[in-house]
Amino acid sequence: MTYQQTLHWMFERLPMFQRQGASAFKKNLDNIILLCDRLGNPQMAYKTIHVGGTNGKGSTSHMLASVLQEQGYKTGLHTSPHLKDFRERIRIDGQLAYESFVVQFIEQHKAFIAQNQLSFFELTVGMAFQYFKEQKVDIAVIEVGLGGRLDSTNIITPILSVITNIGLDHTAILGDTLEEIALEKAGIIKANIPVVIGERQHQTTCVFDAKAKGVEAKISYASDFDYPELESELKGSYQHKNKKTVQRAVEVLNENTALSISKEALIKGVEKVITNTGLLGRWQVIQESSPKIVCDTGHNKEGLAYVMNQLAEERYKELHIVLGVVSDKDLNSVLPLFPKHAIYYFSKPDVPRGLNSDELQQKAAAFNLKGKKFKKISEAFEAAKKAANAEDLIFIGGSTFVVAEII
Structure with missing residues (x-):
């Protein structure tokens, strides 16, 4: 198949939440575990940062990836949905995944995908994990698709988890209160892995604190810290909170992991986020x-x-x-x-x-x-x-x- 024929097969055959809604969402991790086992669990071959939340997780993911690129790390970035090209979901140092890789991946696993009725998102997550392994990235920023606890990305063990904020979205799936939604988002908090929460919100703080305490994860809230306002190609005053989240995340990475990120890389990464990662559609x-x-x-x-x-x-x-x-x-x-x-x-x-x-x-x-x-x-x-x-x-x-x- 050509690249376009491959995309047509994917879009027509696989349930896709963005197009179909709740019917495409699977409330378990069985299929992504099955796929990654088949692939040899590529997500374990490199470091990851996991980013969830209701709003701002895409911008935050792109900014973090841009900062890591500026520091010189070969950086994978998995986000969703895409706007123009499917490969926007899978990038390395801002470059889209090769069309040939997408075609070969589908051809190699087509029967398995159909037999096990993988969803579109399950497939793309596994594809991203495999691409990052083959291209030997140093680290990958992985954005949650929906929720957290049962999201297909939630089979990784990251070096840092980030949750931007909580709002009332996808209530039919995640719950109709902020506390219920926070509990689903908190599913990406892992044992002994630091977590940064972007905004301290009255209804959700107790949920995050309890989850972090239960798994002995060091937790901090970016909104509790004072940071200088950084310039960015991402316009819109609402990016202020996302920039604070990124600044706190970089501090936590420097304090708790083997990564070393300079102030210069932070400033340039936030400033040049669109240039470095190709992010579209934010103001x-x-x-x-x-x-x-x-x-x-x-x-x-x-x-x-x-x-x-x-x-x-x-x-x-x-x-x-x-x-x-x-x-x-x-x-x-x-x-x-x-x-x-x-x-x-x-x-x-x-x-x-x-x-x-x-x-x-x-x-x-x-x-x-x-x-x-x-x-x-x-x-x-x-x-x-x-x-x-x-x-x-x-x-x-x-x-x-x-x-x-x-x-």
């Missing part, structure tokens, strides 16, 4: 002016609150918002965050989980968010560009898939 300015166009992948209540606060700091004559969401999103908690004065362009992301534009428009109207509906995100975007004046601002968001279709 990404697509066009600087005439009109200014910005997109962001924030999609849950907490993430969108940060993004809307950032949007409120912008100056413009008229605000145009291209908006799409997935069908399992709690719109009653999300839609009130959006500004009522904006002109909206509603559309359905091109995935099975996408919410129909008719329903989105009706739901939005209940919160005084008014605008037109479009069949495709691209059509909504073109309409916004046609309507916008040079002094206006166009924002694109509501879902990772909306951003992916634009960039």
